Amino acid sequence: MAEVGPFRRLLGHMKSHKATIRLASACSVINKIWDLAPPLLIGLAVDVVVLKEDSFLASLGMMDPWHQLIFLSVLTFIIWGLESLFEYFYGVLWRNLAQTVQHELRLDTFNHVQKQGMGWFDERQKGDILAILNDDINQLERFLDKGANDLLQVSTTVLVVGSVFLAISWQIAIFAVLPIPIIVWGSFKYQRSLEPRYAKVRKSAGAMNALLENDLSGMSTIQSFTAEKREMERVETLSNIYREANREAIRLSAAFTPLIRMAILCGFTATLLLGGWMTLEGSLAIGAYSVLVFMTQRLLWPLTRLGETFDLYQRAMASSTRVLDVLTSPTEVLQGDFAPSLQKIEASSIVFTDVTFGYDGREPVFENLNLVLKHGETVGVVGPTGAGKTTLIRLLLRFAEPGSGTISWAERTLPEWKLETLRSSMALVDQHITLFPTTIMENIRYGRPDAEDIEVFDAAQLAEIGEFVEELPNSWDTLVGEGGHRLSGGQRQRIAIARAVLKNAPLLILDEATSAVDNETEAALQRSINKISNDRTAVIIAHRLSTIRNADRILVLQNGRIAEDGTHEELNKLGGTYSRMWDVQTGQSG
8 A cells, every 4th residue: 555645644634624725725726816817907908008999808899998998997906806805815714724723733642642651752752742742733834824825826827827828829838838847847856855854854853852851951950060061062963963954955945946947937038039929920919918928927936936835845744744643653552441430449459460561671670470459558669779669650550561461450450441540540649740830729739620629728738738838928829830840849749749639549659759858848748648548548659668667568679579568567577678778767777
């Protein structure tokens, strides 16, 4: 099966706008027809002035030359009015279509991106995804806003002017229109040559965008290591690659218009000489000769802009390929339709059966892991870095999929669950807190958007954040800034806990929830955790063992397996890994 080109792919995505496309195209064509009428009026006017009572209009019954000129003047007003009217119509239609398609493409693409698994994001640079959602979609908008109309009007010009030439003199038409097939052939040849060059431009733009996004996010690190010069060199290198990619495309596209001008010059010269000779010989009327000369000019200017239009078109097609490749990429996370009741979820245990998992190109994290997380119990998870603590959470949330084995909840494997139901049944407080650039109130309400204010305050009370919030100038309406940078690490974590409390999910997951706080804040968080973990299943990952001391059960992960399993007291008596970790953290280690 032949590969579908980017233009047809784009049209396929825009099929819901077929009626608007047809109407806008019709307005573009009709506008150009009226735009090409003035040369005919000029020819008729010359015919009236030269031939008077023997003019073409006189043969239609309008004998007085003055009346003929008045008629042409009225006709000019009508034609110019219609041309302006349809220019307004196509302008509104194409521009609104461009904005609508841009809007829908961005939403569709972002929605599709949100459905991808975490592995999909691991293989891509965030900056490149941002470039697709912004720059590439904007490139399509620019083409629909201007380029589509230009292509239609150039095509209309060629057809109308060609028809007029044939009607007046087929001999002149042959010479005048002869360069057009060469121009069209050259245009498509240039298009094919430009395609890989603009694909390279968009790829380099994505790489540069990725670096800039990363550097802006890590500006504090750059400045603290006085690495500004190094980062400047990296940005300069990628910017030069982007510039050189554009230069390659520009070298080719810039030569297009001059070559078109030379081809059209041949047709214009043929009209001038052959038409002039026929007029002097008396075989061609002076008015008809005037029409041919002016029509050739009308043909000249649109075709000289064909290079610019094709340039815009090819940039848009390169962007279209990138956008549609993302939009049509298969969703990695497959899901079923299992959506159990809340009561069934709350009464069910989570069972890991012979689960094996490893990241690509690395040693397995788990091999034949068997684990039961009983409903209603609080489970602490500890272990050295790389033992698989966070991977355990990723598997539960289906951010990663086991290579073999199964994970079941409510007696069904996780892939059988409806993904929305599964994740709605879990409340995660991640070690990397994500806050949104809005108010404290709205960041907490993110856990349950339909929550009443009193419910938000209750959740905040459990997380013990009311005191510090009330001390802020704008209290609950305080803006936290991008990523919550206006708050301390402990304040951000307590807001994240309040958000999880408000969600009120059957499974609570805390991943290093006390990693960035002082002892006093940790004590407050510990009290919050004890309160919110009642009557629900809770999985708490912690480096600070004091956080999970009161857990019903503590798992020690080591080398991809459960090395120890028991309560705090039981593990301390065991004298193994957990006991040594506890001694180190409490200062009892010699």
